[in-house]
Structures are given as C-alpha cells and as structure tokens.
Amino acid sequence: MSTPLQKWVEEQAKLTQPDNIYWCDGSEEEARKLIDIGSKKERIGEHFIFQALNQDKWPNAYLHRSHPTDVARTEHLTFVCHNNKNNSGPNNNWMQPDEAKKLMMKLSAGCMKGKTMYVLPYTMGHPDSPYSKACVQLTDVSYVAVSMRIMTRMSKKAIDKIGESADFVKGIHSVGDFDPEKRYIMHFPDEHLVWSIGSGYGGNALLGKKCFSLRIASWLGLQEGWLAEHMVILGIQDPKGKINYITAAMPSACGKTNLAMLESALPGYKIWTIGDDIAWLNIGPDGRLYAINPETGLFGVAPGTSLKTNPNMLHTLKKKDFYPTLFTNTAFNPETNEPWWEGLDGPIPQNLIDWQGKPWNTQQGTKAAHPNSRFTVSIYNSPTLSKEFDNPIGVPISAIILGGKRTQLIPLVTEALNWQHGVFMGVRNGSETTAAAIHKEGILRRDPMAMLPFCGYNMGDYFQHWLNMGKRMKHPPKIYSVNWFRVDDEGKFIWPGFGENIRVLKWILDRVNNKVGARETPLGLVPELKDLDLKGLDIPLAKLEKLFQVNPLDWKEELQDIKKFLAKFEGNLPQEILTEYESLSAKLKI
Ligand code: SAT
Ligand code: MN
Numbered sequence: 001m002s003t004p005l006q007k008w009v010e011e012q013a014k015l016t017q018p019d020n021i022y023w024c025d026g027s028e029e030e031a032r033k034l035i036d037i038g039s040k041k042e043r044i045g046e047h048f049i050f051q052a053l054n055q056d057k058w059p060n061a062y063l064h065r066s067h068p069t070d071v072a073r074t075e076h077l078t079f080v081c082h083n084n085k086n087n088s089g090p091n092n093n094w095m096q097p098d099e100a101k102k103l104m105m106k107l108s109a110g111c112m113k114g115k116t117m118y119v120l121p122y123t124m125g126h127p128d129s130p131y132s133k134a135c136v137q138l139t140d141v142s143y144v145a146v147s148m149r150i151m152t153r154m155s156k157k158a159i160d161k162i163g164e165s166a167d168f169v170k171g172i173h174s175v176g177d178f179d180p181e182k183r184y185i186m187h188f189p190d191e192h193l194v195w196s197i198g199s200g201y202g203g204n205a206l207l208g209k210k211c212f213s214l215r216i217a218s219w220l221g222l223q224e225g226w227l228a229e230h231m232v233i234l235g236i237q238d239p240k241g242k243i244n245y246i247t248a249a250m251p252s253a254c255g256k257t258n259l260a261m262l263e264s265a266l267p268g269y270k271i272w273t274i275g276d277d278i279a280w281l282n283i284g285p286d287g288r289l290y291a292i293n294p295e296t297g298l299f300g301v302a303p304g305t306s307l308k309t310n311p312n313m314l315h316t317l318k319k320k321d322f323y324p325t326l327f328t329n330t331a332f333n334p335e336t337n338e339p340w341w342e343g344l345d346g347p348i349p350q351n352l353i354d355w356q357g358k359p360w361n362t363q364q365g366t367k368a369a370h371p372n373s374r375f376t377v378s379i380y381n382s383p384t385l386s387k388e389f390d391n392p393i394g395v396p397i398s399a400i401i402l403g404g405k406r407t408q409l410i411p412l413v414t415e416a417l418n419w420q421h422g423v424f425m426g427v428r429n430g431s432e433t434t435a436a437a438i439h440k441e442g443i444l445r446r447d448p449m450a451m452l453p454f455c456g457y458n459m460g461d462y463f464q465h466w467l468n469m470g471k472r473m474k475h476p477p478k479i480y481s482v483n484w485f486r487v488d489d490e491g492k493f494i495w496p497g498f499g500e501n502i503r504v505l506k507w508i509l510d511r512v513n514n515k516v517g518a519r520e521t522p523l524g525l526v527p528e529l530k531d532l533d534l535k536g537l538d539i540p541l542a543k544l545e546k547l548f549q550v551n552p553l554d555w556k557e558e559l560q561d562i563k564k565f566l567a568k569f570e571g572n573l574p575q576e577i578l579t580e581y582e583s584l585s586a587k588l589k590i
C-alpha cells in the first residue's frame with residue numbers, strides 16, 4: 001500500500017517522465033554524490049553545474065553558473081491562484097486555478113525525460129517545533145537539490161512527520177528548457193502547492209523559500225492566526241549580557257543579511273543571528289510575539305560583501321563545517337581558482353572570468369560578477385549564530401523594524417506611537433529598487449512590510465490581519481521605521497551604515513527598556529540627539545539634523561503617492577489605515 005506522498009510522487013513522475021527517481025535523505029554523503037554528478041554529468045548550456053573552487057581558501061565551495069536569462073526572481077511570471085481573484089488582490093498576478101494547472105500540465109509533460117527526479121523531503125522550521133511544516137519538493141537539477149539541503153532541514157524526519165497524511169506542502173519544480181517564455185512560478189494556496197517551471201534561480205526554484213515560507217505561509221497565517229514575514233531575526237546583547245530579540249523587514253538587497261550578522265561598532269554590544277530573510281511570528285501563551293526562522297541557510301547577495309561590510313559573512317563562507325557552500329554567478333579568478341565579486345577586499349585580480357564564463361573585459365563597463373550573484377551557505381557556519389536558533393518555540397520579540405532604501409524624506413529611525421500607527425508605517429513603506437528581481441533599478445516602489453512580492457493574498461486583508469494580530473497580543477513589540485540611506489545635498493549617504501547601525505539598534509533597545517525619551521515629529525518619535533550614541537563618529541551637526549528632518553513641503557508628493565497606492569486596495573483596505581493616512585496629512589498640514 002503506498003502512502004499519499006508516494007502516490008503523489010508517482011503521479012508527477014508519470015507526467016514529467018524522468019529516467020530515474022531519487023529520494024534524498026539530506027545526508028552529507030548524498031550531497032557529495034550530487035555535487036559529483038553536477039560536476040561531471042549535469043550541465044547548463046556548456047557549463048557543468050558545479051565547479052570546485054580553491055578548497056584551501058574556500059573550503060567546500062563550488063561555483064555555479066546559471067542560464068544567462070535566469071538570474072533573478074521573475075515577478076511578472078509569478079502567479080498566486082486563489083479560486084476567487086479578489087483573494088489574490090492587486091498585488092499578485094492571478095490565473096484561474098484550473099486554467100493554471102492545465103497550462104502547467106502541458107508545459108510539464110515529459111519535461112524530466114533523460115533526467116533524474118530528485119525527491120526532497122524537508123521541514124521548514126525545526127521538526128520538533130509546533131510551528132514547523134513538513135514539505136516535499138521535486139526537482140530535476142542537482143543544484144536545486146543541494147541548495148535545498150543547505151536552506152532547509154532536509155531529512156527523513158519530514159517523511160515521518162507526513163506519515164500517511166495527504167496534507168503536506170507540495171513543490172513541483174523543473175528547469176524545463178530555461179525558456180523565459182515558458183517560465184512560470186504558480187502558487188495554489190488552498191492546496192499548499194507550488195509549481196515552478198523554467199527557472200533554477202533561488203526564489204523561483206528553492207520552493208521552500210519565498211514560494212512556500214512567504215506566499216503560501218502568509219495565507220496559512222491568515223487562516224491560523226500568525227504572520228509569515230520577510231524579516232531578519234536577531235538578538236542584541238548589551239554590555240550587561242542581556243539579550244533582546246528584534247525582527248526587521250526590508251526589501252531584497254537593502255542590507256538585511258548585513259544587519260542579521262552585524263559586527264557592532266560599539267564596545268560591549270554583540271549581535272546574534274537567527275535569520276536573514278524570513279520570520280514566522282506566532283503569539284505565545286504569555287501574550288508576546290515569538291519568531292522562528294523556518295530556514296537553515298543564507299542566500300545572500302555577493303557583490304558588496306567584504307571584511308568591511310560584513311566580516312562575519314566572510315568568516316561564515318570560509319568555515320569548513322557544513323558541506324557545501326555554493327557561489328552562483330560570481331566572477332572567477334582562474335589563477336587562484338577563487339570566486340570574486342565587486343566590492344570584495346583587495347585589488348581587482350587580473351584576467352578574471354565573468355559570471356557567464358567569458359574573459360572579463362574591463363573596458364566594456366560590465367560587471368564581472370552578476371549584480372545579483374549569490375552565495376548559499378549554511379547558517380550553522382555562522383560565528384554569530386544564536387544559541388536559540390534551534391529553539392522550537394522561537395524567541396520573544398521586543399521590537400519590529402520596517403525599513404527600505406530611501407535617499408530622501410525618511411528619517412534614520414522613527415518609533416511608531418502605537419501598533420496601529422506602526423502598521424501604517426509599514427503599509428506606506430517604500431524602497432528604491434534593487435537587482436534581486438528583474439526590474440529597473442533605482443525607482444521608488446511602495447513595498448508594505450517589504451512583502452509586496454511575497455504576500456500570498458490580497459494585501460488589503462493582510463493589513464487587516466496585522467491590525468488584528470496587534471489586538472490579540474498582551475505585549476505587542478514596539479514598531480520602528482529605519483532608513484540607512486538618506487543622502488546629503490551632494491548625494492552622499494549621511495549615515496555610515498553597516499557596523500555603525502548598532503547605534504540605532506541601541507537607541508531602540510533603550511526605548512524598549514524605557515531608558516530614554518524621544519522627540520515627536522509628524523511621522524512619529526525620533527531620538528533626541530543626546531540619546532543617540534555617536535561617540536567616535538564624525539558627522540557634522542547640520543547633517544545629523546538632516547537625518548531626522550521632516551519637511552512638510554517635501555511630503556506633498558509622497559502623500560499623493562501613498563494615497564494612489566492605497567487606492568489600489570479599495571474594498572479591502574481597513575478603515576484604520578485610512579484614518580492613519582488622514583492623521584498624517586493633518587499633522588503635515590497638507
Ligand atoms: O527571492 S530570493 O530569495 O531568491 C532573493 C531575494 O529576493 O531575497
Ligand atoms: Mn529576501
């Protein structure tokens with residue numbers, strides 16, 4: 001008698017027709033075998049899937065080159081297929097579920113011919129956690145199988161957890177023939193199913209990540225009373241040894257990974273990492289909000305990562321413990337057999353090979369590493385890993401940070417007056433765009449709670465869900481907006497960022513622990529300069545003031561833009577959000 005899981009795998013094999021089916025157990029031995037297959041047998045275009053790097057300098061590290069058209073998430077090909085279109089909301093592409101299935105069946109027929117179907121059983125969250133979910137993903141490429149082993153808890157335990165049940169999270173993935181015209185990332189929230197074809201890129205292909213842990217999980221969270229968020233989770237230890245935990249939501253490539261592993265510029269403070277991308281937030285029996293990171297790996301942007309910007313990440317990448325570490329679409333130094341990217345410490349090596357495997361021509365003005373080139377590394381390699389990482393119930397959250405990249409308008413840090421005001425801060429959050437998704441860089445995009453591309457249902461209902469969560473908590477965390485990216489009149493960043501961001505975190509802790517006051521502005525509470533620890537920094541007073549400036553005249557266009565954005569959710573937008581909008585306009589007297 002076969003289990004529902006076995007039957008499901010058989011059905012998918014009938015459709016996709018792989019030559020072999022291989023059930024993964026998540027062991028290191030198996031990872032070595034898959035790397036071996038990807039280094040000698042499987043190719044993408046002319047390149048083998050994996051190329052071993054200098055094992056002395058980068059232990060257990062391999063280079064992967066993707067298909068040249070397959071370098072980032074493809075939001076325009078990502079669909080959330082609720083039965084009722086309004087449930088997907090204006091924030092998602094929608095297709096009627098039966099129609100979407102028909103299309104995927106057509107594209108998937110025979111798509112694994114000549115290949116192996118890898119069956120990947122994994123849990124998001126620690127298997128012993130009441131909040132974890134058991135999942136199975138199918139894929140036809142060793143790169144995805146190995147990446148999923150780094151990013152999730154892949155083991156037989158997931159199969160045991162599923163047992164005879166048909167209720168497990170299903171992911172079907174095939175790279176197809178990488179044809180961007182036949183690339184779709186389809187979500188079926190009510191069936192807990194993600195079906196993705198045509199891409200091997202992280203967020204499109206590692207289905208436990210954005211697809212399940214945010215899009216599908218946010219929908220589960222709405223029904224079950226919890227939140228799936230695009231947030232880092234970290235512990236901040238003060239000089240007395242006390243640790244407060246916070247989460248922070250920021251759009252892709254705004255420095256979330258750097259924040260999660262921050263090396264404090266203030267003596268006595270230390271950051272402990274729990275997660276760099278996704279937080280599942282549940283209300284505990286004590287009425288506080290608890291966070292777990294459902295993932296076990298870091299899928300970070302390589303360019304800009306250096307001993308200066310994120311020393312702990314370099315140590316993580318060079319650690320030997322967990323096998324293996326992957327570099328995707330970085331440049332390559334053939335003389336030393338090392339990966340390379342823009343911003344890495346040291347001089348630019350001669351004769352680099354670019355991310356597509358061609359000699360890099362410095363004259364052409366192109367980047368050697370793709371701007372969205374990535375590393376995939378186990379969080380267990382991190383020297384800053386929190387001892388609470390595997391705690392099944394997670395950590396209690398004292399503050400939630402909502403941020404984005406804004407060169408104008410938004411102060412370095414602002415505290416919300418209360419939960420509802422904080423939710424509105426998150427709703428109006430915006431960010432200047434980055435390379436993590438295929439779209440133009442440097443354009444302002446409203447991105448509520450940094451969840452716009454990841455909320456698996458109508459965002460109007462999502463705002464309501466946030467408001468409801470606040471009402472259910474006895475001790476809700478305080479909410480803050482942060483912006484490290486404000487520029488001066490010459491267009492230079494005023495705030496030094498990186499390890500210096502601890503100064504802002506310290507102020508937040510001081511507020512949470514009722515140690516300092518604050519100054520009210522139309523946007524909320526900002527620090528009195530005397531309470532911000534600026535020792536050792538050399539920022540002229542006028543520039544410091546600019547960091548916190550709220551000039552009502554500048555806000556006119558911003559308010560109009562927010563209003564236009566909110567109008568998209570008409571019919572589902574909570575009254576409380578409109579009330580907050582009116583209150584902000586009134587305070588700014590616009
Ligand atoms: O979506 S990914 O996880 O691949 C990268 C990102 O946007 O954070
Ligand atoms: Mn992300």
